[in-house]
Amino acid sequence: MYASGVAVVLVFIVGQVAADCPNGFVTNGTSCYLFSILQASWIQAMKICTVHGGELATVESAQEEEFLESYIRSVWNGWNQTDGIWLGGTDLIVENEWMWAVSKEPFGEFVRWAPGEPNSINRNGEDCLDLLPHKNFHWNDENCGSLLNFVCERSLLEGYIPPSVLG
Numbered sequence: 107m108y109a110s111g112v113a114v115v116l117v118f119i120v121g122q123v124a125a126d127c128p129n130g131f132v133t134n135g136t137s138c139y140l141f142s143i144l145q146a147s148w149i150q151a152m153k154i155c156t157v158h159g160g161e162l163a164t165v166e167s168a169q170e171e172e173f174l175e176s177y178i179r180s181v182w183n184g185w186n187q188t189d190g191i192w193l194g195g196t197d198l199i200v201e202n203e204w205m206w207a208v209s210k211e212p213f214g215e216f217v218r219w220a221p222g223e224p225n226s227i228n229r230n231g232e233d234c235l236d237l238l239p240h241k242n243f244h245w246n247d248e249n250c251g252s253l254l255n256f257v258c259e260r261s262l263l264e265g266y267i268p269p270s271v272l273g
Contacts, residue, residue, distance in 0.1 A: 128158070133262060134173045139163060140258040141177065143186045148234035148248075151192045151256035152207065160260030161208040162194030165237075167216050174257060175243040182239075190248055192256035195235030197247070201226065204235070220244035 127138035
């Protein structure tokens, strides 16, 4: 009985060791990113990211924003790329209360709205966050049904269990 308890502990420890990102993903810090040339609505993009073990990217620091911008500038050449790129932010629940969709956490100190954004133009349901390369990679509120490219993000730590889940 004692030996099986040790095995469980060892599996848990090994499960938190950093791993490589899956094929097609790019590493930055403790995250893996998938830059998709597929075009999808925001909801479809969320589902595709989930299939790949992640979520639409959350941008929580200037360093992370700079990484996304640098990668997109260096690799994307315009083929099958839209001007907007979906990220994981939304104000679908309460208008003008922007949050990261999966965590339900409000945007933190780092935000990078384009001038005049968010604007919910024509009150047309611009409730989803996209990144605008033509506006120096600033953020925009966009109609969630628009078909855009997207960035998925997943943890680089295999089997990572957030401390809040452990109690």
